[in-house]
Structures are given as structure tokens and as C-alpha cells.
Amino acid sequence: MSLISVWVSSPDTHSERRLGTDLTIHQLKLKLEPVTGIPLASQTLSLRRTAPETGHGASSSLGQLVDNLDDDSKTLADYGVQEYMTIRVDSSDPHARSLAGQFTDDSQVEKFELTEEEYAKRSDTVLAYKKRNQLGRFALTASPAPDAQPSIPSDLVPGARCQVSLSDELQRRGTVRFVGPTEFGPQDGSVWVGVEWDEPVGKNDGTVDGKRYFETGPLRASFVRPDKVTVGDFPELDPFADEDEDDEMEIFLFVRNLLTQHARPERRATAQPAQSGFIKLAKLVMAALVAQQAIHHPVISSAVSRRIAHFSRLSAHWWDPTGEFGLLHRMNPARIEFLKGELLRVEELGGPRWLEGKDVLDVGCGGGIFAESLARLGANTLAIDASGSNVTTAQAHAALDPSLRVVNSPFPSPTSSASSAPPRSNTLEYRHTAAEKLVEEGKTFDVVCAMEVIEHVEDPRGFLECLMQLTKPGGHLLLSTISRTPLARLLTITLAEDVLRLVTPGTHTYHKYLKPSELRDFFVTEKHWTEFETRGCPYDPIAGKWRLLEVGQLGGAGELVNYFAGVRRPLE
Known part of the structure; x- marks a missing residue:
């Protein structure tokens, strides 16, 4: 038996279905009755080619008739059903035909206005x-409004050194590479400043929506408003170098003030449990700084404490659930739910550590939000990222949890004498490397995950082929990304970046988005991998959470923006 994807269309429904080619027409009608609402005895089926002018997902017009599926004993294979043909379901009941469209025509419905x-x-x-x-x-x-745009300082010109204030506590240094209006964002003539960062902490390489404003390396560029930029003598900083006592004291005071702020009674009363890691991380930094102060110097003079302080400040942003990465924290439960659902399709899972004994790769791990969850579920987890600062940030945070067995980390793990739990056998390792390097090393994994990564790579085909090589026979490859639809562009770029400023402009590039059908064609049709499925994951801004939909829920409309995709490598 082979599985194929077809469109099932009726007067009131339209959806994509995966059907076995050995299915008889009678068995098909049994399946279609709850889908279309048309009783088996009243169903008349016809096989049609999908209308070319409407594309894969449309249902507004009927394609060319191929055959009438009127022999209940024949199978879909007997009728020559092919990928993405349309099975049209109509009713032979005259009364039902007179009511066709009643569930989709809202012209007679009283509306709330x-x-x-x-x-x-x-x-x-x-x-x-x-x-x-x-x-x-x-x-x-x-x-400000276009007619009240602030004047641009005369020294804000390409080539000038600058410091950018991203928040009250976070400043970054770089070089101005572009000043002027852009084609992204509101077309009101407002000015953007393109900055080339000293470290790879940006969102792009100077290109936004396919237009290049300046050229630099990956993750080295961002676009900011002029009022965030200060031009001056800002030499490039070495985050690990010893600096003068004033800068060291500044770090000491930063952490002390952070702890004081979170220790206030009114803040303790409203503190969220998810912020505990954020506060613990600050305490770890404080302890390291105080120890150095007591042993070596009245301030702090050790490069080790500087390194901890530097990456702990980065971790404070990655692991603050109310901050810049809050949406990723809220998506994490949906990621875990999707992963578990994919494994349950082929095996039984039990206990709280249902990933025990599995080797899992997290590609593009960032600060380690997903990787730590994988390790706590029992997986031997290798998490990699192209940004060295992200990797060290993740290592610094993982060192806070004595239950995690972190290997090859520069940060010592704390011990917990109060814990009676037996030591865990699985490991968590972070590496600053690329997936291609793991292929060269001959690494393979039971599960390979690339969450919110593929929409940022330059060569998605090469990236997917690399992930396939890292997946063991019978293993799972999981992705999450954004579909290339007008709705996705409206929500993720126009609103999130240009209007609400929830995401830095230039984070996403529309032409890099991939539709679910494109991934299906790549894995199933071209590579002949099996058990491919997608599930939509829309964000509910009122509830403040991501909702993982069932396969085919909302007739595919749930996959118009964010979605997960899972595929299994065939056993060889």
C-alpha cells in the first residue's frame, strides 16, 4: 500500500487528506461521511484534476473530470488516483442539494456590528x-509622525563608530553602514540606520526582503531607529579581556541592582515561577563576583568572572520569559507536544523521561530553551548553534541546574546535596559548530530538530539534505517554520516587525518562507521519505499561548502561518 495526498471537496467542505491507494470506493465513502456530512447512501464521487488557476489549496472551482468513482468494489489505484487530484463529493438527495452552501453562505446571517x-x-x-x-x-x-521626524545628526554617516541602546541595560557597539529610507516598514520616508555589529548578534547580513542595503557577514547586521544610535569613539570591545576597575565595578553594581529589584516585596508578590531561572542566574553571577572580590581584589580582576558576567547578562535576556525571547518560551510546550506525537505514531512511550536512551540533535539551539527540555526528558542531547555567544549563553544557564549532566562546558555545574534523586545517565552538550561538520564526523541521531531555523538559511535544500544525513534509519526529522502566505507576511513582518515592534525589523525574509506542500514534495515525492505530516500552530494573543492543532484541523487554514512538519527516514 502507498499513501497519496488528495483534496476532498464538497459543497460545504474542502480539505487535504492522506489516503491509501488500496482503499475501495465503499471504504472511502465510509471515511468521507463524517468529513463532508453527506450520508454514504447519498454520496456521488467524481475524480477531478485540481483547477490550475486556483492552486493546491483552493476550492472555488471544479477541475477537469477524470472519472466517476461509481464502482464501490474498485480501489483508488484502479481509478489511477494521483497526488493532489481532487475527489469531489456531491449528494444525490434533492433536498440536500437545495441546501448546498448553507454553511458557507453568510449573506443571510444577522451580523453583529x-x-x-x-x-x-x-x-x-x-x-x-x-x-x-x-x-x-x-x-x-x-x-514620530513623518512631518515631525527628528533631524539626523551630521555625524551619523556610513563608516562612523556607534553604540546602540537596545534597552536600559543593553548596549551594543558597531559601525554605521547605511542611513536612509528603506523599502520595508511604513513607507512614510522615515529613516533607518543599518548597523554592522562587532559580534554576530544581528538579524541578517544587510539584506531585507531580498534587497541589499549593505554587505556583511551572517547575523552581523540590524536596522534601528536613529534615536537609538550614538556616534562617537566606541572602540570594539573584547568581552573576555580585563578592563579597568570602573567597568568591573559597573558589572558588580548591575548584578547587585538586579537582585535588589527582584527582592522587593511588591515584586516577590507578583513574581512568575518561570522567572526563577533568571533570578538564579543573577545569583550565580553575584556569587562569582563576590568570591573574586574577597580573594583577589577589592573590585574584580579575574577574566573568568568577566566571562561569567558577560554571558550571564546575555542569558538574562534569553531566559527572561517576559523579554525579547518570550514567544519562544511560550512555544516550547507546543514543540514538546509535537515531538511526543511524532514518536507515538510508531512506538509506545511511558514515564516522565520518555526520551530515555534516544540521541537527539537540536540545530540552531540559541540560548538552549528547547535543548534543556529535551535533556530533562531523558535524551542524550547535542545542541549546536552558529553563534558562539549563543552556545556559551546556553552553557552558562545549564550550569545552574544540578540535575542536568552537562559535558564539555567551561562552566562548573553546582552540586545539590539536598537532592535525593539518582544521578542522570543522559548528557547535554552544546557545541559551536554547523550541521555540515557533524555530517563530516559521521554523526547520526534518533531525532533531529531544527526549530525556527530553515526560514533563515540561504540554501534550504542543502540544509534539509544535511539534516537528512544526520537522521538514523527509522529516525525522525522535525521542523517548525512559517508558511509563505499573505497572512504570514501580514502577521510576522508587517505587524510583528513594522507596526508593533515585537521583533527587530529584518528578522524575517518573506521569500525564504516555505509552504507545507513544498516540504511534502521535497521529502515524499523527491526523497521518498515516509510518514510526513504537518500541524498548524497559531498564536493566541489573548491567551498568550501557542495552540498545536490536529492534522488537517481547520481544513489546512491552521497552517497558513506557523506550522510544524515531521517526517521519518525509511528503514534501510
Whole structure:
């Protein structure tokens, strides 16, 4: 038996289905009754070619008739059903035909309408939410109107050294490479500054939406507003070099103030459990600095403590669930749920450590949010990232948890004498390397994960082929990414980057997004891998969480923006 993907269309439904070619027409009708709502005895089936002008996902017109599926004893293979043909389901019941379209035609439905004044007075709307949280045009730091654009300093020119204030505590240094209006963002003539960072902490290489504004290395560029940029004598910093006592004391005071802020009674009363790692990390830094102060110097003079402080500050941003990476923290449960669902398709899982004994690779691990979860579930986890600072950040945070057996890390793991739990046998390792290097080393894994990565690579085909080589026969390859649809562009670029500023402009490039059908064609049709499936994962801004949908839920509409894809390598 082979599985094929087809479109199932009826007057009121349209969805993609995976069907076995040995399925008889009678068995198919049994399956289609709960899908279309048309009783088996009333179903008339026809096989059609998908209308070319509407593409794979449309249902507004019927394609060319291939055959009538009127012999209940024949199979789909007998009728020559091929990938992405359309099976049309109609009803022979005259009464049902007269009601066709009643579930999709809303012209006769009484609608709830509000005037703009009534809408503005309500407290349960998106407008009210944006006002309460000072988002968009209601933000306190909203960009000025075009006719009130601030003047650009005369020294803000390409080639100038600068320091950029990304927040009250975080400043980064770089070189100005571009000043002027852009084709992304609101077309109001406002000016953006393209900065080449001293470290690979940016979002792109100077290219946004296919247009190059300047040229630099990967993750070396970002675009910021002029009011965030200060031009001056800002030499490049070595984050591990000993600096003067003033800078060392500044770090000491930074951590002390951080702890003082989180120790205030009013903050303790409202502290979220998810922030405990963030506070513990600050305490680890404080302890290291105090120890150095007591042993070596009245301030701090050790390069080791400087290194801990530097990467602990980065970790404070990665591991703050209310900060810049909050959406990734909220997506983590959906990632784990999808992974477990993929494994359950082929094997039984039990106990809280259901990844015990499995070798898992996390490609593009960032600060280690997903990798730590994998290790706590029992997996021997190797997490890699192209950014060395991300890897060291992840190592610094993992060192806080004595239950994690972290290997090849420069940070010592704490011991917990109060813990009665037996030591864990599985390991967690972070490496600053590329997936291609692991292929050269001959590494293979039971599970390979690349979450929110492929939409940022220059060669997605080469990247996928590399991940395939790292997957053991019978192993699983999991991806999460964004579909290339107008809705995805509206939500992830126009709103998230240009309007609400939830993400730095230039983070996403629309033409790099991949549709689920393109991944299916690559894995199933071209590479002949099996058991491919996708599941949508939309974000609910009201509940503040990602919702993992079932396969085919919402007729594929759930996969119009964020989605997961899973595929299994055939046994050889």
C-alpha cells in the first residue's frame, strides 16, 4: 500500500487528506461521511484534476473530470488516483442539494456590528488591549509622525563608530553602514540606520526582503531607529579581556541592582515561577563576583568572572520569559507536544523521561530553551548553534541546574546535596559548530530538530539534505517554520516587525518562507521519505499561548502561518 495526498471537496467542505491507494470506493465513502456530512447512501464521487488557476489549496472551482468513482468494489489505484487530484463529493438527495452552501453562505446571517465610537468604548477589544499595553501607535516610544521626524545628526554617516541602546541595560557597539529610507516598514520616508555589529548578534547580513542595503557577514547586521544610535569613539570591545576597575565595578553594581529589584516585596508578590531561572542566574553571577572580590581584589580582576558576567547578562535576556525571547518560551510546550506525537505514531512511550536512551540533535539551539527540555526528558542531547555567544549563553544557564549532566562546558555545574534523586545517565552538550561538520564526523541521531531555523538559511535544500544525513534509519526529522502566505507576511513582518515592534525589523525574509506542500514534495515525492505530516500552530494573543492543532484541523487554514512538519527516514 502507498499513501497519496488528495483534496476532498464538497459543497460545504474542502480539505487535504492522506489516503491509501488500496482503499475501495465503499471504504472511502465510509471515511468521507463524517468529513463532508453527506450520508454514504447519498454520496456521488467524481475524480477531478485540481483547477490550475486556483492552486493546491483552493476550492472555488471544479477541475477537469477524470472519472466517476461509481464502482464501490474498485480501489483508488484502479481509478489511477494521483497526488493532489481532487475527489469531489456531491449528494444525490434533492433536498440536500437545495441546501448546498448553507454553511458557507453568510449573506443571510444577522451580523453583529459596531460603530467606531461603540468599538472604541469597549474594554474587550484588540484596540483596548493595545491601549492598555501601550502597543503600536499607543506606545510611549512610538515613532514620530513623518512631518515631525527628528533631524539626523551630521555625524551619523556610513563608516562612523556607534553604540546602540537596545534597552536600559543593553548596549551594543558597531559601525554605521547605511542611513536612509528603506523599502520595508511604513513607507512614510522615515529613516533607518543599518548597523554592522562587532559580534554576530544581528538579524541578517544587510539584506531585507531580498534587497541589499549593505554587505556583511551572517547575523552581523540590524536596522534601528536613529534615536537609538550614538556616534562617537566606541572602540570594539573584547568581552573576555580585563578592563579597568570602573567597568568591573559597573558589572558588580548591575548584578547587585538586579537582585535588589527582584527582592522587593511588591515584586516577590507578583513574581512568575518561570522567572526563577533568571533570578538564579543573577545569583550565580553575584556569587562569582563576590568570591573574586574577597580573594583577589577589592573590585574584580579575574577574566573568568568577566566571562561569567558577560554571558550571564546575555542569558538574562534569553531566559527572561517576559523579554525579547518570550514567544519562544511560550512555544516550547507546543514543540514538546509535537515531538511526543511524532514518536507515538510508531512506538509506545511511558514515564516522565520518555526520551530515555534516544540521541537527539537540536540545530540552531540559541540560548538552549528547547535543548534543556529535551535533556530533562531523558535524551542524550547535542545542541549546536552558529553563534558562539549563543552556545556559551546556553552553557552558562545549564550550569545552574544540578540535575542536568552537562559535558564539555567551561562552566562548573553546582552540586545539590539536598537532592535525593539518582544521578542522570543522559548528557547535554552544546557545541559551536554547523550541521555540515557533524555530517563530516559521521554523526547520526534518533531525532533531529531544527526549530525556527530553515526560514533563515540561504540554501534550504542543502540544509534539509544535511539534516537528512544526520537522521538514523527509522529516525525522525522535525521542523517548525512559517508558511509563505499573505497572512504570514501580514502577521510576522508587517505587524510583528513594522507596526508593533515585537521583533527587530529584518528578522524575517518573506521569500525564504516555505509552504507545507513544498516540504511534502521535497521529502515524499523527491526523497521518498515516509510518514510526513504537518500541524498548524497559531498564536493566541489573548491567551498568550501557542495552540498545536490536529492534522488537517481547520481544513489546512491552521497552517497558513506557523506550522510544524515531521517526517521519518525509511528503514534501510
